[in-house]
Amino acid sequence: MDVRSSEVTIPAGEAELPADLLVPAEPTGVVLFAHGSGSSRHSPRNTAVAHVLNRSALGTVLVDLLTPAEDRVDARTAELRFDIGLLAGRLAAIVDWLAAERPFGTVPIGLFGASTGAAAALVAAAARPDLVGAVVSRGGRPDLAGAALGQVRAPTLLLVGGLDEQVITLNEQAQEALPDTAELTVIPGATHLFEEPGTLEQVAHSAADWFTTHLTR
Template identity: 45%
Template structure:
C-alpha cells in the first residue's frame, strides 16, 4: 500500500491532501468537498475508509486553503473549485503509480457540482461520479455534457436537494441513477445512513472503474 501526503502547487497557492493506494488497486476516488469542508471531513473520511476495503484508492485534499475557507463566498465559487479539482486531477495523472488507474469523483454538496463540471474538462479520464446531497443546480448547464456514469445519492427528508437532483437526473445523458436513502436528512447523520452512502458509492465506483479498465485493455489489445 502507498500512503503519501501530497502538497500540490496551484498558481499562487499550495493544496494538501492524503493519497492512499491499496495493493491491487481498482481505481482512485478523488473527493471534492463542499461548503468549506476539507480533507478532514468525518463523513468523507468514513466513506474513504469503506472504499479502501474495496481496494479503491482515495485522495482527500483541501480545495481551499485555511485562510480561504474562512471566506464564505469562496465556498460557493464553483469555477474556482472546479479549476482546482481539474488541476489536482491532472497532477495525479502525471504520477507513475496513479496515472494508469481509472479516476472517479466523489462530490458532496457544492463539491458535487465541481465534480460534474471538472469531469467535462477531462472526460476520457473519469470513470464514474457519485454525488452525495449534491447542489447540482450549480452545474445544471454542464450536466448534458457529462460523460461519466453518475450516481446521485440524496436523503429522503432532504426535500429541496431531492428536487434539485431529480432535475439533474433528467439533464444527465449518461448511465445514471438516483438513490434515495430512507430516513436520511442532508448530512446522513441518522443511524446506518452514511453506511448506505458508502456501500452505494463503492458498488458504483467498482462497477465503472472495472469497466474502464477492461475498455483500456481492449484498446491496447486492438492496437497491438
C-alpha cells in the same frame, strides 16, 4: 486490507493544496473527493466513505480545495465555497496531476462530491471526459453545475437523503440534464448530512459498488 497513507502537496494553478492519499496494495481505481460547503479534507463523513472504498481496492484522495488564506476569507464571507468555477478548476488540475504523476499507478479516476463539491466534481468531469470515469454525488447540489451537466460523459450516481426533500427535487432536475447513464438513489430516513444510524454506510457501499462497476481499466 493493507493501505498506505501519505500526505502530499498538489499544485493547482497558483495554489498548493495539501492532500491525504490512501493507497491500497493493488488499487483498481482512485477516487478524488470534493468536500462540501465549509468543510475540508478532514471531513469525518468523507473519511468514513474513503475507508470503505479502500476496502474495495479503491485508492482515495482527500484534499483541501482552498488554501489556508482562502479558507480564512471563506470563514468570514462564505463566498469561495460557492465558487464552483474555482473549485472545479482545482479538481481538474488534481485530475491532471493524478494522470501525470500516477501515485496510484495507471488506474482510472473517479470523483466523489458532497454538497457544493458535487457541482464542482460534475463540472470537472465535463472538462476532463477522457480522464474521469465515474462520479458519485452525496447530498449534492448538482444543479449548481449549470450547463456543464449536459456535457458530463461519466456515469453518475446521485445519492440523496429521503428526508432532504428540497435537494431531492434539485437532483431530479439535474438528472434530467445529465446523460442516460445517471442514476438517482434516495436513502430512506436520511437527512442532508446522513447522520442517522446506518445511512452513511449505505452511501459508502453504494458508492463502492458504483465505482467498482464503472471504473474499469
